[in-house]
Amino acid sequence: MTSIRSKNFFKTYIATTDHRTIGIQYLVLALISVAIGTLLSLLMRIHLVWPTWPLSHPILPEDYLAIVTIHGTIMLFFVLTTAPQAGFGNLILPAQIGARSMAFPVLNASSFWLTATALLILLSSTFVPGGAAISGWTAYPPLSAVPGAGPGQGLGMDLWLVSIALFAIATTASSINTLTTIIRNRCHGMTWERLPLTVWGWFTAAILSLIAFSVVLAAILLLLCDRHAGTSFFVPNGDLVSGVIHHGGDGSPLLWLHLFWFFGHPEVYIAILPGLGLTSMLLANFSHRKVFAYRTMITTTLLIGFLGILLWGHHMFVAGLNPFVSSAFSISTTAIALPASAKVLSWLATIWRSKPQYTTAMLFSLGFVSLFVTGGLTGPILAQPILDEYLHNTFFVVAHFHLIMAMAGVFALYAATYYWFPLITATTKHPGRLMSEPLGHLHFWLTLIGAYAVFLPMHLTGLAGEPRHYAQLTGIPGPGGSLSPTGLLLAQTIPLNLHITYAAIFLATAQLLFLFNLFRSLRKGQFATSNPWRATTLEWHPAMNPFPPIPASDIPVITVHRAPCHYESTANGDTSLPQWTSDPVSQISIEDTTNAKPE
Amino acid sequence: MPAIITPNKTDQERKRRLEDHDGGSGRRPPTDKRTGGGGDGDNWNDRSHGRRGPYERLHRYRMGIFFALASDLMFFVAIVSTFFVNQSASHLNVYNHFVDTWVPTVIPPILWLNTVVLLISSGTIEMARRTMFHETDVMDEWLGLGKPITRRALPWLSATIVLGFLFLAGQWIAWRQLASQHVFFRTNQSSHFFYLITGVHAVHLFIGIAALIAAFTGLYVSRQLENRQILVDSTAWYWHAMGLLWLFLFTLLAFFQ
Ligand code: HEM
Ligand SMILES: [Cu+2]
Numbered sequence: 001m002t003s004i005r006s007k008n009f010f011k012t013y014i015a016t017t018d019h020r021t022i023g024i025q026y027l028v029l030a031l032i033s034v035a036i037g038t039l040l041s042l043l044m045r046i047h048l049v050w051p052t053w054p055l056s057h058p059i060l061p062e063d064y065l066a067i068v069t070i071h072g073t074i075m076l077f078f079v080l081t082t083a084p085q086a087g088f089g090n091l092i093l094p095a096q097i098g099a100r101s102m103a104f105p106v107l108n109a110s111s112f113w114l115t116a117t118a119l120l121i122l123l124s125s126t127f128v129p130g131g132a133a134i135s136g137w138t139a140y141p142p143l144s145a146v147p148g149a150g151p152g153q154g155l156g157m158d159l160w161l162v163s164i165a166l167f168a169i170a171t172t173a174s175s176i177n178t179l180t181t182i183i184r185n186r187c188h189g190m191t192w193e194r195l196p197l198t199v200w201g202w203f204t205a206a207i208l209s210l211i212a213f214s215v216v217l218a219a220i221l222l223l224l225c226d227r228h229a230g231t232s233f234f235v236p237n238g239d240l241v242s243g244v245i246h247h248g249g250d251g252s253p254l255l256w257l258h259l260f261w262f263f264g265h266p267e268v269y270i271a272i273l274p275g276l277g278l279t280s281m282l283l284a285n286f287s288h289r290k291v292f293a294y295r296t297m298i299t300t301t302l303l304i305g306f307l308g309i310l311l312w313g314h315h316m317f318v319a320g321l322n323p324f325v326s327s328a329f330s331i332s333t334t335a336i337a338l339p340a341s342a343k344v345l346s347w348l349a350t351i352w353r354s355k356p357q358y359t360t361a362m363l364f365s366l367g368f369v370s371l372f373v374t375g376g377l378t379g380p381i382l383a384q385p386i387l388d389e390y391l392h393n394t395f396f397v398v399a400h401f402h403l404i405m406a407m408a409g410v411f412a413l414y415a416a417t418y419y420w421f422p423l424i425t426a427t428t429k430h431p432g433r434l435m436s437e438p439l440g441h442l443h444f445w446l447t448l449i450g451a452y453a454v455f456l457p458m459h460l461t462g463l464a465g466e467p468r469h470y471a472q473l474t475g476i477p478g479p480g481g482s483l484s485p486t487g488l489l490l491a492q493t494i495p496l497n498l499h500i501t502y503a504a505i506f507l508a509t510a511q512l513l514f515l516f517n518l519f520r521s522l523r524k525g526q527f528a529t530s531n532p533w534r535a536t537t538l539e540w541h542p543a544m545n546p547f548p549p550i551p552a553s554d555i556p557v558i559t560v561h562r563a564p565c566h567y568e569s570t571a572n573g574d575t576s577l578p579q580w581t582s583d584p585v586s587q588i589s590i591e592d593t594t595n596a597k598p599e
Numbered sequence: 600m601p602a603i604i605t606p607n608k609t610d611q612e613r614k615r616r617l618e619d620h621d622g623g624s625g626r627r628p629p630t631d632k633r634t635g636g637g638g639d640g641d642n643w644n645d646r647s648h649g650r651r652g653p654y655e656r657l658h659r660y661r662m663g664i665f666f667a668l669a670s671d672l673m674f675f676v677a678i679v680s681t682f683f684v685n686q687s688a689s690h691l692n693v694y695n696h697f698v699d700t701w702v703p704t705v706i707p708p709i710l711w712l713n714t715v716v717l718l719i720s721s722g723t724i725e726m727a728r729r730t731m732f733h734e735t736d737v738m739d740e741w742l743g744l745g746k747p748i749t750r751r752a753l754p755w756l757s758a759t760i761v762l763g764f765l766f767l768a769g770q771w772i773a774w775r776q777l778a779s780q781h782v783f784f785r786t787n788q789s790s791h792f793f794y795l796i797t798g799v800h801a802v803h804l805f806i807g808i809a810a811l812i813a814a815f816t817g818l819y820v821s822r823q824l825e826n827r828q829i830l831v832d833s834t835a836w837y838w839h840a841m842g843l844l845w846l847f848l849f850t851l852l853a854f855f856q
Contacts, residue, residue: 210669214671214674221678231785249787250700
């Protein structure tokens with residue numbers, strides 16, 4: 001009996017090719033990763049201001065660097081790349097375009113297990129001799145090319161490279177799947193212009209993944225050759241690392257920077273593009289409006305993706321680029337402010353003077369807008385080579401990318417979780433559940449305050465000169481036992497840094513509220529109706545929801561009749577016109593209102 | 600100021616001209632091909648996916664292969680750009696002399712032969728691919744008159760496998776020849792690239808040959824014509840792409856060192 005059960009368990013949850021279950025697998029993987037990543041970040045914060053706690057002595061700088069590296073790698077790759085794109089992309093995307101399944105289910109499952117393997121390899125690198133890699137998520141050579149460059153640069157670095165290589169392959173496979181699904185599996189009537197903006201976000205992010213991840217794969221292959229096969233693609237002749245002079249060809253570390261950031265910059269957009277689409281849809285849904293300038297939003301999504309490929313050089317302003325090249329990259333970077341501002345304008349115009357329904361999902365979307373603006377404003381500043389010369393590698397940059405990518409991305413994930421929770425929890429036996437709204441509101445406000453309290457002051461410490469990747473802010477000795485000028489400078493930032501650490505602890509603690517709400521609602525949450533938010537997109541179609549209940553072949557033919565986000569105000573309140581209803585009466589009434597003369 | 604600045608008449612139901620097979624999707628499919636055969640106004644596009652006619656799966660797999668090849672192309676673009684960067688690199692030595700360490704690798708002449716072999720193999724696999732879609736044979740299979748398609752495609756497929764192995768053997772000889780001239784992977788910048796590029800391409804061909812063998816067994820084992828078509832078709836496109844890629848890589852190695 002039990003053996004049959006366990007076999008079923010294996011079939012249903014492990015060896016499954018059902019896109020919905022795979023989506024949940026990805027989300028679980030991301031949740032585990034984000035927990036580890038957050039604990040590591042707390043460790044860093046605590047160590048920065050209380051170096052001798054909880055251990056009686058400061059940790060070694062290389063250990064600090066290993067923590068920074070694992071934190072960044074985990075958060076960026078295994079949280080912000082997997083959860084929005086592969087997690088919710090699997091869970092929601094097929095339903096949203098009226099498809100019964102992803103295009104390549106087996107490939108889909110293999111992508112997930114490859115991703116999980118990559119995560120395990122990354123985590124295991126902590127336990128090998130020398131520990132995890134210490135060269136940050138960007139792995140710049142020669143530090144990363146020479147195994148003797150530091151404790152983590154031996155086996156730890158190899159494992160890091162292998163892990164990211166596997167991750168790159170998995171992500172490429174999954175984006176092939178996403179693209180083919182969107183192009184081939186849309187239901188009747190789902191034209192490109194009627195695709196929800198979330199789907200446009202997934203689509204653009206998948207194109208970027210396809211282009212970017214194979215480049216980083218090639219770069220990793222070359223770097224592994226440098227490390228083990230005696231080549232020198234990235235190490236210059238005569239380079240002195242850890243007392244050893246490198247003899248070999250004329251490699252160029254700058255080349256790695258080019259290859260890496262050609263991937264790295266699109267990668268951060270891969271993390272945020274699904275969030276951009278989701279925000280548009282949720283704002284419109286909860287304020288019962290159409291998305292303002294829908295077509296322009298499609299264009300700006302694609303434009304952000306396209307420009308995102310052309311501006312990698314803004315990470316290299318101080319790396320020895322030709323100044324003219326810097327100007328070109330500066331211009332292309334500043335140009336991306338245009339589509340980004342267009343998005344913000346559309347969000348504001350959509351909710352302008354509406355009476356939004358302030359659900360938790362809506363709040364998190366509004367929070368996303370706020371963070372996207374605050375984080376975005378520092379972008380054009382950093383895009384000026386002159387200013388970046390000072391700001392590069394300071395906490396100003398850390399503040400910038402945490403607000404616009406890390407926090408905004410996490411807010412989008414929260415919005416998605418609160419919004420789609422009924423679809424995650426629906427089973428054959430009972431309808432989906434809702435997460436607790438009061439707890440959700442509390443969680444939102446604490447998180448918003450915490451996010452700003454942590455990352456706004458980092459701008460100031462960065463302007464004061466606090467560099468990234470420094471394990472210690474106190475007691476850096478100068479000549480003759482006195483404090484060095486650097487030490488003095490850093491000592492000045494200590495009060496603010498203390499504040500940041502307190503805020504970080506506060507922020508992390510507030511997330512326990514979310515975990516509590518999540519696990520409680522999984523079993524005890526209130527049952528939802530089949531379309532609790534009165535949404536217009538197809539994932540709430542009664543035949544899709546609860547989804548996998550009916551065998552795919554029994555799902556009735558679904559036809560789409562209109563673009564998403566159609567609402568009508570009538571005497572007895574707003575009604576929504578879902579994409580799937582063909583209601584000629586309301587169709588006419590729409591015509592009527594527009595043709596009627598205003599009184 | 601109007602209370603609502605979101606216009607509420609941005610899109611309306613498109614008119615569908617059913618008699619013209621217009622699915623309302625804005626683009627009209629050609630009337631002759633995509634009809635569902637269910638009489639007036641029946642159109643594959645109106646159906647839910649999974650029921651869109653005999654080539655639906657085939658087209659899906661083909662598209663997947665093309666996306667995979669696109670990303671593979673970026674992989675090689677990255678390696679080739681590294682080639683050009685390293686080729687133009689140089690340094691100043693301790694006497695402040697300008698040193699250019701790039702020593703071009705002279706390619707073994709057998710590569711010309713290999714290139715011809717690979718081109719021919721593209722031809723044979725194209726023959727195999729086309730036989731998969733011969734209408735009369737498809738009809739025969741559909742009527743249950745044996746497996747004429749498998750019978751006709753097998754020789755072409757086997758020829759391709761043989762040619763593929765020949766090419767790999769040729770590459771192996773090229774590496775041996777270079778090694779006998781004491782040019783190894785780690786010898787100099789240009790030899791790194793020679794071995795890397797040919798090596799990575801050979802790995803791709805190994806995958807291609809594995810796919811060919813899978814298609815070969817598939818032709819025997821699978822009863823469903825659709826599966827066999829997909830196997831051969833996808834493999835063929837992959838194989839063509841590797842041939843085309845090799846032309847570029849070969850030109851690079853032969854003329855742009
Ligand atoms: C509680 C929230 C978080 C806190 C307190 C935090 C704190 C930090 C700290 C202290 C650093 C090291 C700065 C340095 O020494 O250079 C860092 C780096 C970084 N963090 Fe976070 N972080 C948080 C959340 C996130 C999230 C959600 C992401 C997801 C993308 C993220 C991505 C990164 C990246 C990419 C780096 C750079 C790593 C590197 O340079 O290799 N962080 N973070
Ligand atoms: Cu960037």
